[in-house]
Amino acid sequence: MRKSLIVNLSGILSAFLICGVVMQLQGYPAIESYAALFNQSVGSSYAFLTVLKNSIPLVLTGLSASVAFSSGPVNLGQPGQFLIGGLFATIGGLFVELPAPLMIPFMLMLAMIGGALWSFLAAIMKQLFDMDEYITTLMLNMIADLFTYWAISYPFFETGATFPQTPKIVKSGWMPSIGKFNSGIIVMLLAFIVVWFIYYRTTAGYEWRMTGQNPTFARLGGVPTRRNYLIIMLVTGALAGLAGGLVVMTGPRRFIKGIGANYAWDGIMVSMVANNNLFATLLYGIFFSTLETGSLGMELFTKVPSEMVTVLKAIIVLVVMAGRGSLEVLIRNWMTRQKMKARAEG
């Protein structure tokens, strides 16, 4: 536990250091820029509520990836599942009108069904034809991208719009806000708690964890690994779909082209840098959202282009991942030396 904290913190710090040096070399004041970045994201409760709202898709797609990777299936399909989920929710919001207390759960349910449907395609290809999901999900991502592009350009196109997009969804399907506090955050936290509970407190979660770490052991222990695979694919697809639905319902309130471009791969990055730990996924999701939200403030105050943050995130991921591996090697070497010493002493 302490070990991984050190790896993560030192990784983040070195990434900040690298980008700081780059900024300084280009004539930007690095310290002021970082100060502006954090001031504009966690400096006020107002700003932080925006951070939380922006973290919704990161956390949910991150959870999807973390649960999948640590339970076995290499579901890389969050980008596609996100889009299909968003599209399903949008379609519901265009053609059905219910009072808000029914409408919102209805649309969220549609989003989850959409995401799960998309991951089901990959799951069924694996189970029936033994086609590796890490390739099929990647291909399905691109297909989902093009499919939703088509859907919003033709059948659900808002007549007269200059950009591929659908009309706005019904008002009762908008996630309500109280001031800056968007209720989508509650849905995100609820989803996190439910997933966490299933994962760490139920027999099903126990089986998923064991299968992810050692599938043969789990299978010999009587775990129905085939059935669990399908369930995990559906659950993680539903999570990514939920992210898509929530983005539609909290943000533009319609499906516009490029809606998923900034989130879905980030989710996979979040889960990887968090080493598939669920709580770390939540924290990293919020942290990455902090960086993104703050980047605009940074640009405003010290003129550092906000894209710097994309570079910063990529460096954090790479450095933390590399640090984790290197630390493992260092520990092994240290243990060998200890053992040698113990031998020498008797």
Add this chain to the structure above:
Amino acid sequence: MDSLIEIEHLIKIFPPNVVALDDVSVDFRKGEIHAIVGENGAGKSTLMKVLYGMHSADSGELRYHGKTVRFAAPGDAIQAGIGMVHQEILLVNEYTVWENVVLGQEPAGFFGRIDHGAARRIVTEKIHEFGFNLDADARVSELSVAARQKVEILKLLYRDVSFLILDEPTAVLTPQEIPQLFDELRRLRDNGHTIAFISHHLDEVLELSDRITVLRKGRKIATIPTAETTKSALAELMVGREVVFKPIKDNVPAGDIVFDLNGVNLKASNGKDLLRDVSIQVRASEIVGIAGVEGNGQLELVSVLTGLQRPDSGSLKIHGQELMDSSILDRRRRMSFVSQDRSRMGGCLTASIMENMLMTHHRLRSTFTAGGGILIDDQKAAAFAEDACRRFDVTYATIQAPFRSLSGGNQQKVILGRELTLDTPFVLLDQPTRGLDVGSIEYVHHQIMELSRAHRAILIFSADLEELFRITDRILVLHRGKIVADLETERTNIGEVGSWMLEGAKSDA
């Protein structure tokens, strides 16, 4: 005779706590066949891998032609004239024989273009020179295992290697193929090659080698000229105590048939028979051992019993209940299973001790589950795991510590604890003492006796004959996928079982 290679005070540690080689010194003389013998886990392969540059030594010295050397990678060793044929054959299956042989040292012309003609010619010449029966253009994936091994040897000869390491080369061969290999090796020795030969088959070693080095638990015990030793002397050196069979089995009268396996057949995809009409019955309180040279169908039989693999035909009944078409979980309601592979099958290294203890129980018993088996009560689960650890004498720091932090013996006790508390009528043990220290072995054997007293039916696979003679009522011998002998332990001896194992027939002697 000159020493070609001298190894001095070699130490190799695998963290966290395995000392694979403990101050080992050996010398290899030019033009000898030098056998390295020892039980599983004695450090034979590790020693050779250090010599070959695959592992780095943590301490010690290596002298080659009198000069201190250090091989950082196999490439360096090959360059120096040392080559190794691995236990698991390392060839590119998609390539032809000649492509595999020249890989890494290809005769090439302009722009790195491989000179196919020259390469094939050289390889063909080598094949004739050493009298190997191989086709240079055959694809490796279509060759038999014995032929692949020849390709590996050829690959080394092509590199003008003067020192050859063979890691258990006979393990993958059929009995008919072994003499041919030995002839080839002798021819190589007579040509001036030096050969290190790893084996745990004493007969082979005595037949082939000039000198023998015995390793036991990472230490060198002795290096002796073959002419000056005997099989029993070697066995004693290997095992470390005089080989006496003191059966600890007490006479619990056997009850009704609990386990009934009938007519199991299994073919490989290439049509080879893996299991032939295997039938086994085990009664309550009875301990039945399966002996056999490794690779004679043990792996397949265990897979069929546990449900990992479906046989082509056959039935499996426990207490009269047909289980061959049942799920693994249904089998596990009636079958405890201790596998030989603690890290891959028996346990999960990265999970906690507690999580390892819960497996299977989480589906069958409800002492630590709630809500109709949906939830796991962490506190009750910890209590359950701690209780099992106490009953099975596991030494551990906390129940949440990772399984891999335990020693091999303690890992095995956790697995035994989990499996034996399942209270199943039938217990399947696959090499339950492999790689354990003497104390742990003793412990496991006494647990097995307890099982017998509790009227359970026990089937045990073991490569260790001594173990079988110590605890079983009956010994069945598996030879090429067939049960060739069914012997009462009290009325047979190690020689008889050994000849059944090696030849599939009773020896005349």
Add this chain to the structure above:
Amino acid sequence: MTILIGLLNGMISAATPLLLSSLGGALTYYAGIFNIAMEGMMLSGAFFAVLGSYTFGSWQAGLICAILGALMIALIFILFSVVLKVDEFVTGVGLNMFSLGLTTYLLRQIFKVKGAFTDPAIVPVPNIPIPFLSGVPFLGRIVSGQNLIVWLAIAATIVCHYVVFKTRFGLRLRAAGYNRDCLDTSGVSADRIRVWSLIWCAVLCGVAGAYLSLGYVKLFSENMSAGRGWISLAAVILVSGNPVGIALVSLLFGLADGLGLFLQRSIPSQFTAMLPYLATIIALFIYSARRRKATGN
């Protein structure tokens, strides 16, 4: 006739960057690397091509800068995945993001624009007229006047085929993918082969990027590679890396691209654009069906 010529030229210009980056992907595929960083390499190449051409006023400099830009991504890939043993997929995702962030950042930092940059000072890679052919009706209008990089791509296909199947490097390259332990024990470091495959992959992706920004058009825009890296991955998996197969598949995908625009009225272009991915899924299905047949049952 004009339509057909337009279609063929469209096919060639869509196929060229795909062909180059897929060839790069094929080299890493043979070396057993799950490489998804083609996208980032291409994007970086496209940006640095414009930067080089604009700064030095020559397309040669642009081409060299493109290759260097892609090599930078490859070197980071090597550092993380080969040296530090970080998962290849993670490295790829991280680097694609890094490349996207870096190019947009530098676009604003150096050229002070958002979105896209074009300038008369950018020298494009020239088209090659073939004098005695340009007069020939149909053929001349296709063969003559193609961009230099188109010819480079054709040459690269032949060279890759030769290198992979005929040379010493090729034998080792494929061995690294089939059985890296075998290669290691044969005295050739598989890591070294992987490093070289990544370097050559970067060179090819760099040229592909240069084609995007200096051949096809004369500008750099954000996220210009637009998923071509994924199509390349699809192409490589589809034909298991075979260079000639890649050339055919790239042409096919290029044709789908050209046809997509052409058939827009009857079939939405999005569906023709799905073709590479659907084809890959189908190829995977056939592959696994064959494998199941081979292993029996």
